[in-house]
Amino acid sequence: GAVVSQHPSRVICKSGTSVKIECRSLDFQATTMFWYRQFPKQSLMLMATSNEGSKATYEQGVEKDKFLINHASLTLSTLTVTSAHPEDSSFYICSATNGETQYFGPGTRLLVL
């Protein structure tokens, strides 16, 4: 199957700082990438849909000014959590689609102190 990478895999930051997470499709071009968040023992929650070269589409209740998404190329999307707070601590997972199937990255575990 196709490979999607995320970096970093784990990050610890102080409250009020910003954190950038990268998502790359390694062996295919992804016109669309998706960003999810998952709290412990809960379901995946879609945060936003990211299309190359255009603004991301955010799900209801997700603050677009807090979670900045940039999809600059067909293989790279970034999620920046701005002014992170402890309640933003979660498992952030991206996925990329080849037009038919979504492949997930390994996830980034964020801990905000």
Next chain:
Amino acid sequence: QKEVEQNSGPLSVPEGAIASLNCTYSDRGSQSFFWYRQYSGKSPELIMSIYSNGDKEDGRFTAQLNKASQYVSLLIRDSQPSDSATYLCAVKKGGNEKLTFGTGTRLTIIP
């Protein structure tokens, strides 16, 4: 009614037996159907995709789709302890559209 429904489990199956996971969906416009496996603390991993009515087999896994009944299932034959995970059913209408996930079924294979 939820868009995609799964029994949350936990579902316990003896090692070597067949595990049967079920999923129903509400949108008749759904075209593509997927099963993902998620181990605790990890991201989802694609197990099977199915697009046409009937069965699709891949190794120990068989996906079954019945669009008339809006039902998709996953059978795991010769269950192994390593199959213990949460299984997510997902559907989409097509193309680059987002997936709609069920809440997942937690499967435990008992040695």
